[in-house]
Each structure stands twice: as C-alpha cells, then as structure tokens.
Amino acid sequence: MKRKTILTLSSLAIIATVYLFAADHIDAPGVASTTSDITDFYAFQSPENNSNLVFVANVQGLLSPSATQSAAFDENVMIEFNIDNSGDNREDLVIQCYFLDDQLTVYGPVAPSFTGTTSTLETGASSTQVAVTPYGQQAIMGESNGIKVFAGPRDDPFFMDIAQYSEIIAGNATAFNNPGADTFAGTNVMSIVVELPKALIGGSGTINTWVTSNRKQ
Amino acid sequence: MKKSYLNRIALLAVCALTLAISACGDDDSPEIPITFLQEDQMGRPAINTVFVTSASKDAFNVTTPSQQGNAFQAAFQTQLLALNAGYTTNLLGLDAAGFTGVLATDVLTVSLDGTTTFFDGTNVLTGRALADDVIDVELILIFGGPDATQNPGLTSDNVSANDKAFLNVFPYLATPF
Known part of the structure; x- marks a missing residue:
C-alpha cells in the first residue's frame, strides 16, 4: 500500500515534468488534476449482449488507493456522451450523467436543446438512476428502460509505459524497454459506465462519439 | 445610468x-x-496530449469536433513531423496531411453492427474496447511507416495488457486497488 502510493507519486512527478502521452489524463492546464479532468473514453459492443453498446467515461486519474477512499464525483460537473449519427460531427443525441447526493442520474439518449459547448440538463428526458458505489464495496447497478448504469471507483483500465516514452521524448533513450512497465499499474479512476440498446442510438451503421465534462454555471 | x-x-x-x-x-x-459550460473533451485516446501544443490544449478541449479540423490540422501536421521527421505514409496509407486531418477531428467512430475495436489486425477504428492496446496502434501509425517496420524500437511500448483482468459482466472494469 505504501509502496503503491510512492510509485504513484513518482509517476506523477514524471508526468508533470515531461511531454505527455497518456490517454487524456491531465491533458490540459485548465483541467489537470481537477474533478472535470477526463482520463479516458471507451465505446464497445456489450460482452453480455450483442444488441447493446457500452460507453465508459473515466475522470480524476492516477488515484492511489488512499486517495480513492476520499475521491468523489463533483456535483458541479456533468459528464456528457455525445453521439453524431448523421456524419457531420455534431451531436444528434446526448447522454447526460449528473451527480447529486451520491446518486447518479443518467438522462437520455435525447436530442439536446443546444449543440456545442453549452448544455442544459435535459430533465424532460427519460432517466436511469444508481447510487454511487462506495470504495471497497460491490458494484451497484441501476437499470431502467433497458439502460444499465454504474458510477464509482475502478482500476484505471489504461496501460502504457509513459515513463520510458518520456525518456525517449527527452532524448535520454532511443527505444522502449522490453518488457515495458505500466505507469498506470496500481492506480484508480472514477468511472461512469452506461450500457444501452443500440436501437436507442440509431440501431445500425456507424456513429461518431465523444465525451465532454461540463461545469455547472 | x-x-x-x-x-x-x-x-x-x-x-x-x-x-x-x-x-x-x-x-x-x-x-x-x-x-453547463464545457471544460474537457475526448474522442480518441492521446490526441490532445500528443498532438496539441501546450498553449492550445485548453482551447482544443472547448472546440467542438465539427470545427477542430479547420482549427488544428496544420498544427497537428507540424507536431507529427516533429515526432517523426521521416514520416511519409503509415499503415493506413495516409500521408502527413491526410493522417492529421483524420486525427484533428477528435471523435471516436463506433460500429453498431459488430466488432468494436481500435484495431485488431482486421477491423480499424470501429470503437474502443477496454483491452485494446491503443498506444501501440498509435505508435505504429506515427513511427512505423507504410508497412509498420520502420523505427522498430518506437512502435511498441511493450506493455500489452492492463494490470488487472477485466470482467465479463457489467460494469466490465476491474475493481479498484
């Protein structure tokens, strides 16, 4: 435990001082190490049901186990999955993840009132709720309208030898090590997982999708 | 008054x-x-961190994808050539302008019709699954040249899997440490 904490601190030191190549962890000065910092985004067919798609958004990366105990989602930060199903890279549907009183409410998918960088909470849309799973407890799943939702701390699924990449970029090395060392080993993130029927977002074909974090005004 | x-x-x-x-x-x-006002944004992994200059990282996060191509493609191309001065084309057959044109619009394309993977040897950019080694894919596309054989020391970080096994059931991500 103590060793992991130290490892995480040294990872942070490396990451803070060199050019970054993480997924989206601490990507920009305005969001680095804040509650709105997105670390990763995944979208994949459900391993449990071929008719479903799964969206994952992770925030607040590089949490040591001790830091995870006190980590929480920010009620002033709404996480939004954006879906373009017409090929113009503008969102036709959004799924909004809103936290209040240790509870996640997921609105949508629904056509948003506004596109672009301003959002309003689509409270008229159908919603699915779940309690945020506390650290150390079994995952709690919320389900309604065929939509499954989860929110809580998880192991960071991202893996990379960012330390050696940093050495390469700094000119101190010319190649990766073999085997490499996963800089993100032993660290956690705050995760949101939403699984829904593909039929709710177009059914077939290809979508363009991205995730945003949005601060309450 | x-x-x-x-x-x-x-x-x-x-x-x-x-x-x-x-x-x-x-x-x-x-x-x-x-x-709400937007603060952070992400489509594909490692785009803002690798291709956007320090001064523009916050701006990139609040530029909607439909406008990112126009705003950032040229800077992405400069950064690509800074990382790999010998870049010609990559495994996808894209030259520097073409590759960075794709990258600058930072959305994840996802198929609703079957396999979803960043790259599995057959399917290209049909989604992103938890186990996908996205960094190796991006290293290959940046450093590997037209047949993925150039700069062999730079096309894999030799970390090919997560430190914890993923779950076969919802919520799929492993329990925290």
Whole structure:
C-alpha cells in the first residue's frame, strides 16, 4: 500500500515534468488534476449482449488507493456522451450523467436543446438512476428502460509505459524497454459506465462519439 | 445610468416571463434550467496530449469536433513531423496531411453492427474496447511507416495488457486497488 502510493507519486512527478502521452489524463492546464479532468473514453459492443453498446467515461486519474477512499464525483460537473449519427460531427443525441447526493442520474439518449459547448440538463428526458458505489464495496447497478448504469471507483483500465516514452521524448533513450512497465499499474479512476440498446442510438451503421465534462454555471 | 436602468427593467421582464413559463410547466422540471459550460473533451485516446501544443490544449478541449479540423490540422501536421521527421505514409496509407486531418477531428467512430475495436489486425477504428492496446496502434501509425517496420524500437511500448483482468459482466472494469 505504501509502496503503491510512492510509485504513484513518482509517476506523477514524471508526468508533470515531461511531454505527455497518456490517454487524456491531465491533458490540459485548465483541467489537470481537477474533478472535470477526463482520463479516458471507451465505446464497445456489450460482452453480455450483442444488441447493446457500452460507453465508459473515466475522470480524476492516477488515484492511489488512499486517495480513492476520499475521491468523489463533483456535483458541479456533468459528464456528457455525445453521439453524431448523421456524419457531420455534431451531436444528434446526448447522454447526460449528473451527480447529486451520491446518486447518479443518467438522462437520455435525447436530442439536446443546444449543440456545442453549452448544455442544459435535459430533465424532460427519460432517466436511469444508481447510487454511487462506495470504495471497497460491490458494484451497484441501476437499470431502467433497458439502460444499465454504474458510477464509482475502478482500476484505471489504461496501460502504457509513459515513463520510458518520456525518456525517449527527452532524448535520454532511443527505444522502449522490453518488457515495458505500466505507469498506470496500481492506480484508480472514477468511472461512469452506461450500457444501452443500440436501437436507442440509431440501431445500425456507424456513429461518431465523444465525451465532454461540463461545469455547472 | 439610464442604460443600466433599462437593463434592469429588461432583466425583470425576462424573470417574470421565466416564472410565468415555469408556473405553467411540468411540476417535475426544475423551474430554472441548469446550464453547463464545457471544460474537457475526448474522442480518441492521446490526441490532445500528443498532438496539441501546450498553449492550445485548453482551447482544443472547448472546440467542438465539427470545427477542430479547420482549427488544428496544420498544427497537428507540424507536431507529427516533429515526432517523426521521416514520416511519409503509415499503415493506413495516409500521408502527413491526410493522417492529421483524420486525427484533428477528435471523435471516436463506433460500429453498431459488430466488432468494436481500435484495431485488431482486421477491423480499424470501429470503437474502443477496454483491452485494446491503443498506444501501440498509435505508435505504429506515427513511427512505423507504410508497412509498420520502420523505427522498430518506437512502435511498441511493450506493455500489452492492463494490470488487472477485466470482467465479463457489467460494469466490465476491474475493481479498484
């Protein structure tokens, strides 16, 4: 435990001082190490049901186990999955993840009132709720309208030898090590997982999708 | 003075209108819409971290994808050539302008018709699964040249899997440390 904490601190030191190549962890000065910092985004067919798609958004990366105990989602930060199903890279549907009183409410998918960088909470849309799973407890799943939702701390699924990449970029090395060392080993993130029927977002074909974090005004 | 007075009247009028609408509306809805402003944004992994210059990282996060190509493609190309001065084309057959044109619009394309993977040897950019080694894919596309054989020391970080096994059931991500 103590060793992991130290490892995480040294990872942070490396990451803070060199050019970054993480997924989206601490990507920009305005969001680095804040509650709105997105670390990763995944979208994949459900391993449990071929008719479903799964969206994952992770925030607040590089949490040591001790830091995870006190980590929480920010009620002033709404996480939004954006879906373009017409090929113009503008969102036709959004799924909004809103936290209040240790509870996640997921609105949508629904056509948003506004596109672009301003959002309003689509409270008229159908919603699915779940309690945020506390650290150390079994995952709690919320389900309604065929939509499954989860929110809580998880192991960071991202893996990379960012330390050696940093050495390469700094000119101190010319190649990766073999085997490499996963800089993100032993660290956690705050995760949101939403699984829904593909039929709710177009059914077939290809979508363009991205995730945003949005601060309450 | 006069102007601010008028502004105050206008504000009162808007408030009155808002209240009137709220009073007539659905009781389940909040009376005042909750609005948000975007702070961070992500489509594909490692795009902002690798290709956007330090001074533009915050701007990239609040530029909507439909405008990112115009705003950032040229800078992405400069950064690509800074990382790999010998870049010609990559495994996807894209030259520097073509590759960075794709990257600058930072959305994840996802198939609703089957396999979803960043790259599995057959399918290209049909989604992103938890176990996908996305960094190796990006290293290959940046450093590997047209047949993925160039710069062999730079095309894999030799970390090919997560430190914990993923779950076969919802929520799929492994339990925290």
